[in-house]
Amino acid sequence: MFIVAMFALFAAMILVLVRLYAGPTLYDRVLAVNSFGTHTVLFIGVLGFLTERPEFLDIALLYALINFVGTIAILKYFRYRAIGDIHQMPTDQEIGK
Amino acid sequence: MSAIDLIIEVLSWIFITSGAVFVVIGAVGTLRFPDFWSRLHAASITDSAGMILLVAGMCLQAGPTLITVKLLIIGAFLFITGPTSTHAIANAALVTGLRPVEGKDLEADAPLPLTTKGGTDG
Numbered sequence: 001m002f003i004v005a006m007f008a009l010f011a012a013m014i015l016v017l018v019r020l021y022a023g024p025t026l027y028d029r030v031l032a033v034n035s036f037g038t039h040t041v042l043f044i045g046v047l048g049f050l051t052e053r054p055e056f057l058d059i060a061l062l063y064a065l066i067n068f069v070g071t072i073a074i075l076k077y078f079r080y081r082a083i084g085d086i087h088q089m090p091t092d093q094e095i096g097k
Numbered sequence: 098m099s100a101i102d103l104i105i106e107v108l109s110w111i112f113i114t115s116g117a118v119f120v121v122i123g124a125v126g127t128l129r130f131p132d133f134w135s136r137l138h139a140a141s142i143t144d145s146a147g148m149i150l151l152v153a154g155m156c157l158q159a160g161p162t163l164i165t166v167k168l169l170i171i172g173a174f175l176f177i178t179g180p181t182s183t184h185a186i187a188n189a190a191l192v193t194g195l196r197p198v199e200g201k202d203l204e205a206d207a208p209l210p211l212t213t214k215g216g217t218d219g
Contacts, residue, residue, distance in 0.1 A: 001113050005151065008117035012124030012143070019128045019136070027190040028133055034182050035127060035140045038175065039120070042151050045171070049155060057167040064171060068178040075189045 002050040009043045030074055037067030109157035116150030123147060134197045137187055144179030148172065 013036060020032035041064045048056030119142055126139025152172035159165045 001110055005113050005117040005154075008121050012120045015121075015124040015128045025133060025190070025195060027186055027195065028136060030189075031133075031137060031140050031183075031186050032127065034186065035123070035143055038144055038148065038179065039124075041171065041175065042120070042148060045155060045168070046151070049158060054159065054164045054167075057164060057171065061167065061171050061174070064174050064178070068174075068182060071182045072185060075185050079189055079192070 002046050005046045006043065006050060009039055009046060013039045013043065026078060030071065033074075034067065034071045037063065037070070041067070105157050109154045112150045112154030112157065116147050116154060119143070119150060120147035132198055133190060133195060134187075137183060141179065141183050144175065144183065148175050148179065 016032050016036045016039060020029055020036065023029045023032055041060045044056050044060040044063065045054075048054045048060070123139055123141075123143035123146075126142065127136050130136045130139050149172065152168050152175075156165045156168050156172075159168065
C-alpha cells in the first residue's frame with residue numbers, strides 16, 4: 001500500500017514539475033514550487049514507512065518548515081524587490097512608476 | 098489478528114489509497130487547468146484532502162508511538178501553512194494585476210487567455 005502511495009506521489013511530483021517548467025506566469029511557478037514541496041514532505045514520510053525507518057519524519061518536518069518560509073520569501077522578494085526590513089523599502093507607488 | 102487490528106488495517110488502507118488518489122487529482126488539475134486561478138484551486142486539493150488522508154493513514158499504521166506524534170505535528174503544520182501559502186500567492190498575483198478571465202471559451206484546446214500585465218514574467 002505504501003508502494004501505491006509512493007508511485008502516486010512520484011507521478012504527481014512529475015506532473016507538478018511539468019507545470020513548473022511550462023507555467024506562463026511567475027505565480028504559476030511559485031504555486032508549483034509550493035505544491036512540489038508539499039509532495040516532497042509526504043513522499044519522505046511514505047518512504048520512511050516503506051523502508052521501515054520512520055525516523056525520516058524529522059527530515060519531513062524540517063522540509064515543511066523550509067518550504068513555507070521559502071515560499072513567503074520568494075513572494076516578498078518579488079513584491080518588494082528585497083528581503084529585509086520593510087521600513088527602508090520603496091513603497092508600492094514608487095515601484096509602480 | 099484481532100478484529101480491531103483488522104479494522105485499523107483496512108481503515109489505513111482506505112485512507113492512504115484515497116489520499117494518493119487525491120494527490121494525483123490535484124497534480125493533474127495543476128497541470129491541465131487553463132487559468133492561474135483554477136490551477137490555484139486544484140493545487141490546494143493536495144494541500145488539504147491528500148495531505149490529511151495520507152497523514153491519517155500513516156498515523157493508523159504507526160500506532161500509539163512517538164511517530165504518531167511527529168506525524169500529527171507535521172499534519173498540523175501543513176494544515177496551517179498550506180492555505181496560508183495559497184492565500185499569499187493569490188494575494189500577490191491579484192496585487193500585481195493578474196485577473197481571472199471571465200469568458201465562455203475556456204476549453205483546454207483553446208489558446209490560453211492569460212493576461213500577464215504588471216511585469217509578472219519574472
